[in-house]
Amino acid sequence: MSTPGKRIRFHVSIMATILAVVLIATATTIVIVLAVSDRSVQTTAESLFDAAGRSARVQTESLLSQVQDHATISATVPSMVLPIEGYAQDHPALPYLRRVLQGSEHTYSIYVGREDGNFLQIMRATGRDVPDGAELIIRSINRVGDTRRQHWTYLNGAGAVLRQEIGDDPAYDPRERPWYEGAIESGSTILTDPYRFDALQELGITASRELSDGSGVVGVDLTLAGLQEYANATAVSVGGGIALTDGDSTPLAVAERVAPLLDTLSLPLKDQSQLRRVVDADGNEWFLRSDPWTLAGGETWRVITAAPISDFLGPFVALRGRIIAASLVLLLISFPVIFFISRSLTRVVGALAEEAEKIRDFDFSPSEPITSSIVEFHQLAEGFGEMKSALSQRTRDLNANMEQLAKIIELNIAISAENDINRLSELILTGARELAGADGGSLYLKNEAGTHLEFQIVLNQTLGFAQGGSSGDPITLPPVPLYSEDGSPNNNNVVTHAFHTGETFNIDDAYNAEQFDFSGTRRFDESSGYHSKSILTVPLKPRGSGIIGAMQLLNRIDPETGEIGTFSPEIQRFVEALSAGAATALYNRDLIESQKRLFDSMIRLIAGAIDAKSPYTGGHCARVPVLAMMLGKEAESVREGPLAEFAFESDQDWRAFRIGAWLHDAGKVTTPDFVVDKSTKLETIYNRIHEIRTRFEVILRDARIARHEAVLAGADPEEEDRKLADIEAELVDDYDFVAECNLGGEFLSEEHVARLNRIAKRTWMRHFDDTVGLSWEEATRVSDEALQAAKSLPVEEHLIADKPEQVIPRTSEFYQTYEGFGFTIPVPEPLYNRGELYNLSISRGTLASEERFKINEHVMQTIVMLEELPFPDALQRVPEYAGTHHEALNGTGYPRQLTGEDLSIPARVMAIADIFEALTASDRPYKPPKPLSVAVDILSKFRDEGHIDPDLFKLFLTSGAYRQYAEQYLKPEQLDEVDISKYV
Numbered sequence: 001m002s003t004p005g006k007r008i009r010f011h012v013s014i015m016a017t018i019l020a021v022v023l024i025a026t027a028t029t030i031v032i033v034l035a036v037s038d039r040s041v042q043t044t045a046e047s048l049f050d051a052a053g054r055s056a057r058v059q060t061e062s063l064l065s066q067v068q069d070h071a072t073i074s075a076t077v078p079s080m081v082l083p084i085e086g087y088a089q090d091h092p093a094l095p096y097l098r099r100v101l102q103g104s105e106h107t108y109s110i111y112v113g114r115e116d117g118n119f120l121q122i123m124r125a126t127g128r129d130v131p132d133g134a135e136l137i138i139r140s141i142n143r144v145g146d147t148r149r150q151h152w153t154y155l156n157g158a159g160a161v162l163r164q165e166i167g168d169d170p171a172y173d174p175r176e177r178p179w180y181e182g183a184i185e186s187g188s189t190i191l192t193d194p195y196r197f198d199a200l201q202e203l204g205i206t207a208s209r210e211l212s213d214g215s216g217v218v219g220v221d222l223t224l225a226g227l228q229e230y231a232n233a234t235a236v237s238v239g240g241g242i243a244l245t246d247g248d249s250t251p252l253a254v255a256e257r258v259a260p261l262l263d264t265l266s267l268p269l270k271d272q273s274q275l276r277r278v279v280d281a282d283g284n285e286w287f288l289r290s291d292p293w294t295l296a297g298g299e300t301w302r303v304i305t306a307a308p309i310s311d312f313l314g315p316f317v318a319l320r321g322r323i324i325a326a327s328l329v330l331l332l333i334s335f336p337v338i339f340f341i342s343r344s345l346t347r348v349v350g351a352l353a354e355e356a357e358k359i360r361d362f363d364f365s366p367s368e369p370i371t372s373s374i375v376e377f378h379q380l381a382e383g384f385g386e387m388k389s390a391l392s393q394r395t396r397d398l399n400a401n402m403e404q405l406a407k408i409i410e411l412n413i414a415i416s417a418e419n420d421i422n423r424l425s426e427l428i429l430t431g432a433r434e435l436a437g438a439d440g441g442s443l444y445l446k447n448e449a450g451t452h453l454e455f456q457i458v459l460n461q462t463l464g465f466a467q468g469g470s471s472g473d474p475i476t477l478p479p480v481p482l483y484s485e486d487g488s489p490n491n492n493n494v495v496t497h498a499f500h501t502g503e504t505f506n507i508d509d510a511y512n513a514e515q516f517d518f519s520g521t522r523r524f525d526e527s528s529g530y531h532s533k534s535i536l537t538v539p540l541k542p543r544g545s546g547i548i549g550a551m552q553l554l555n556r557i558d559p560e561t562g563e564i565g566t567f568s569p570e571i572q573r574f575v576e577a578l579s580a581g582a583a584t585a586l587y588n589r590d591l592i593e594s595q596k597r598l599f600d601s602m603i604r605l606i607a608g609a610i611d612a613k614s615p616y617t618g619g620h621c622a623r624v625p626v627l628a629m630m631l632g633k634e635a636e637s638v639r640e641g642p643l644a645e646f647a648f649e650s651d652q653d654w655r656a657f658r659i660g661a662w663l664h665d666a667g668k669v670t671t672p673d674f675v676v677d678k679s680t681k682l683e684t685i686y687n688r689i690h691e692i693r694t695r696f697e698v699i700l701r702d703a704r705i706a707r708h709e710a711v712l713a714g715a716d717p718e719e720e721d722r723k724l725a726d727i728e729a730e731l732v733d734d735y736d737f738v739a740e741c742n743l744g745g746e747f748l749s750e751e752h753v754a755r756l757n758r759i760a761k762r763t764w765m766r767h768f769d770d771t772v773g774l775s776w777e778e779a780t781r782v783s784d785e786a787l788q789a790a791k792s793l794p795v796e797e798h799l800i801a802d803k804p805e806q807v808i809p810r811t812s813e814f815y816q817t818y819e820g821f822g823f824t825i826p827v828p829e830p831l832y833n834r835g836e837l838y839n840l841s842i843s844r845g846t847l848a849s850e851e852r853f854k855i856n857e858h859v860m861q862t863i864v865m866l867e868e869l870p871f872p873d874a875l876q877r878v879p880e881y882a883g884t885h886h887e888a889l890n891g892t893g894y895p896r897q898l899t900g901e902d903l904s905i906p907a908r909v910m911a912i913a914d915i916f917e918a919l920t921a922s923d924r925p926y927k928p929p930k931p932l933s934v935a936v937d938i939l940s941k942f943r944d945e946g947h948i949d950p951d952l953f954k955l956f957l958t959s960g961a962y963r964q965y966a967e968q969y970l971k972p973e974q975l976d977e978v979d980i981s982k983y984v
Contacts, residue, residue: 060303067220068189070100071207074218078584079543081215084118087151088140092543097122108223113174114216118142131162172198179206183217227253240307258306285309425456426469428582436571438553445549452479492517495550498537507535508566536567538579542587603662610668625661627965628913634959642951646905652874657906660881667861675854680742681839681846689742696735699764703727734759744846753841760800760837767794781805802835825894828853859886860895885910890946908949922971932966933978940983954984
């Protein structure tokens with residue numbers, strides 16, 4: 001644009017004076033000027049109104065978009081989903097909410113409503129009985145016990161608390177508000193219709209959006225009064241302004257300058273956008289334009305711009321009159337001069353009209369400067385140039401800010417989804433470096449001892465330097481001590497000072513910064529030839545925790561010049577916003593890992609407790625997971641055959657399998673020890689063979705007493721001694737037989753059972769009442785026959801008996817516990833049958849059917865217990881893996897009698913691991929450990945009978961997993977040779 005002084009310029013009045021003497025061809029001059037300037041003036045006036053109106057519309061739409069963007073971005077901030085408690089003045093989301101509120105002068109408040117009815121809001125201190133000096137109000141609603149309470153906290157400009165109030169059972173429930181319901185129904189960001197704000201009791205509109213995790217809705221308020229104030233401040237021209245209506249043509253804000261126009265005219269708000277001319281009640285002619293604006297939720301509002309035509313035509317009409325007058329004078333002097341001036345004016349006005357069209361179309365590309373010897377035209381051209389430059393810069397700034405906000409949202413989403421610490425660290429630092437335009441940077445995290453800040457990743461683009469993260473190169477830089485030798489905080493380093501103070505430090509030139517020690521930085525520069533200058537250090541402070549580390553960016557690079565610059569306050573705010581989400585992601589990742597370690601430790605503790613409960617199980621719960629994981633990894637590596645398609649999809653699936661293996665015998669915690677450890681048929685808490693032995697002793701003593709009584713009565717002593725010897729020999733032989741039956745070592749034949757019954761019928765005399773000294777539970781099971789016998793002592797009883805009180809009934813709660821789980825295993829009617837003859841008659845082993853069911857029931861208990869646990873989605877299959885190790889492919893297993901079609905590969909792996917460990921275990925007191933070859937042979941029989949998967953059994957042998965496990969856990973004497981060719 002040319003400047004005054006480089007050429008001679010004339011005011012219109014001077015030109016008119018010079019041409020006053022020109023009188024020739026007056027009529028022709030008037031016709032030419034009217035014909036040319038009228039069309040140009042009209043076009044220019046319309047273009048100027050369109051340009052000014054478009055600028056106002058852009059600003060208005062930018063304001064409303066900003067409010068929606070605040071709601072959209074806030075819905076992704078991790079700290080918004082945290083619990084809301086008490087006055088909530090320390091809630092981690094408040095610093096973010098406060099920055100949003102203070103960064104937008106037209107916003108009244110910002111808040112979050114939770115699905116449980118809790119509510120957190122920060123608003124400007126207006127509209128209430130507030131204390132002097134109050135600038136902000138924090139409002140929270142949460143539940144304390146059975147009571148909902150509302151809290152008010154009044155803060156001054158420095159954030160100090162001026163007053164706090166509390167009330168019970170507030171009527172306000174965020175879930176019933178239009179902004180909450182609309183956001184939930186829409187699934188996107190919405191702008192509500194005007195409604196009355198609860199706290200302010202004024203009308204306003206709200207931009208709201210559902211939180212990213214679905215736990216509530218975030219809202220941003222804009223009062224109609226604030227919108228009205230904005231409308232009054234937004235000018236289209238001297239007498240023009242804007243109006244904003246909703247989709248039903250309801251005015252939301254109307255500038256006072258155009259209010260008379262809107263009161264007297266019916267606006268066609270639903271028409272397509274177009275420039276119109278209208279006349280108000282006073283006969284004044286106006287430009288009017290109504291443009292639709294579509295909200296994020298799909299609704300359409302209207303932005304109306306209006307201005308008196310005289311604001312745009314007036315100067316041109318006046319100018320045209322002066323030009324005509326001057327033209328008449330000039331034409332008297334010289335027709336060519338007039339013609340030249342007319343063409344010059346037409347060129348300038350046409351050029352201005354073209355510039356106005358470009359501005360209206362958002363074309364801010366450079367163009368040739370418009371010059372004119374007319375001062376007014378020259379000033380108008382300069383004004384056009386300055387307006388074009390300002391609009392261009394504003395548009396670039398808005399676009400840049402939107403891009404930065406979009407980057408922060410994308411980065412926060414990506415960061416929150418990443419679990420690997422190396423990739424997470426790299427994602428955070430790389431994102432921050434790109435966001436700030438930095439050349440390098442580093443990320444520090446506090447070590448477990450809390451004594452140092454350790455480097456997690458270091459990057460420098462100029463040097464091509466990368467350590468840590470996913471680079472594969474280890475960190476060589478030493479950690480930075482957080483404390484001095486005397487225990488005081490180390491504030492010499494900027495990164496440790498930021499950690500201790502929680503403040504951001506933006507240093508323009510490290511070489512001129514005297515507050516901190518940058519000697520290490522200078523040594524690095526000397527050794528590498530690098531020059532460290534601008535440094536931005538931001539502490540990492542997650543929600544609900546102290547500072548966990550810091551992020552440092554180095555050397556802001558100017559994108560246009562490539563020179564090292566400084567980190568602007570705007571860039572600092574963007575990096576701080578990113579660091580808040582990054583810190584929360586790092587903290588959450590560490591918290592999740594800690595919870596996983598605690599969860600796994602608890603599982604191992606439970607498994608160890610189950611093993612320790614009985615010497616018969618030993619280390620079973622610890623060894624089965626090892627063997628299951630061995631075989632599972634081998635199965636996953638198979639690339640052909642029936643197992644080729646098997647693979648766990650993620651590490652979480654492997655973890656679910658491992659947990660299922662650890663907990664596969666969790667139900668044994670409910671199995672009584674006297675059942676698990678039952679080593680003889682008559683054993684309960686103790687071995688009841690001694691009761692029967694005592695009865696044999698009584699019978700023998702009775703026989704000896706009878707011998708003496710017979711001799712005293714005159715019988716032959718030798719004959720009586722012979723009879724006594726026969727009786728004693730028979731009793732000893734019978735007792736030895738009964739004791740042998742009690743061991744359960746061999747199969748009990750029908751002949752043996754018949755002999756047991758004959759021995760059991762032998763009688764003895766009981767002289768004492770066996771219904772006294774009983775517990776309450778035992779007394780409830782005493783039969784009427786036993787009670788009657790107690791009244792007529794002594795009584796004759798069988799040597800070995802099955803008494804009614806020895807049968808313990810099963811309660812109805814048992815069936816209720818397992819209802820709906822699909823268990824098909826037959827259930828014995830009584831809980832236990834402790835009858836002596838009944839137990840001694842067990843044909844194989846030491847367990848009665850009731851006791852064997854009780855042991856098998858541990859799988860049912862395992863399934864019930866695990867199904868009731870709220871496992872996350874990744875661990876949903878833990879109950880399946882833990883509860884199917886006793887199922888068989890042929891459908892004969894328990895507790896659901898599943899078949900091969902119902903059993904997954906991991907479930908089949910569990911069955912093999914459980915059986916093989918039991919066969920080879922050397923810590924079972926009731927049996928010697930089996931050699932490796934015998935265990936494999938028995939396992940092959942399980943395969944042949946359809947109990948276990950033949951492909952997995954083959955893989956178990958061919959992969960060497962059986963040998964690998966045996967060498968690790970079996971005793972040396974068990975490690976014999978196995979010819980696997982016999983089985984594969």
